[in-house]
Amino acid sequence: MKMEEIKILKPCPFCGGKAEISVSDDEGNHRNEEYENDPWSGLSFKIQHDHESNKGCPIANFEEDGGTVGVYLYDSREEAIEAWNKRL
Numbered sequence: 752m753k754m755e756e757i758k759i760l761k762p763c764p765f766c767g768g769k770a771e772i773s774v775s776d777d778e779g780n781h782r783n784e785e786y787e788n789d790p791w792s793g794l795s796f797k798i799q800h801d802h803e804s805n806k807g808c809p810i811a812n813f814e815e816d817g818g819t820v821g822v823y824l825y826d827s828r829e830e831a832i833e834a835w836n837k838r839l
């Protein structure tokens with residue numbers, strides 16, 4: 752049986768902290784994981800790396816911004832992961 756290839760987010764190049772994928776709609780509004788099963792307003796993914804748990808990181812965002820890095824929306828988890836990993 753072939754193992755499914757699982758791509759993971761590398762640690763942040765600036766602070767070594769953890770980054771996570773968050774689910775959102777096409778307009779970048781944060782949604783919970785369940786939304787993925789019924790994406791009635793479009794489905795996008797964002798990289799989340801918040802200031803709260805990564806203090807002092809130059810690219811981390813504050814919680815009031817949703818804790819996401821930049822405004823980039825990706826069509827799939829893989830795309831988001833690749834984009835994050837590529838910039839290291």
Ligand SMILES: [Zn+2]
Pocket residue numbers: 763764765766767768800805808809810811
């Ligand atoms: Zn960081």
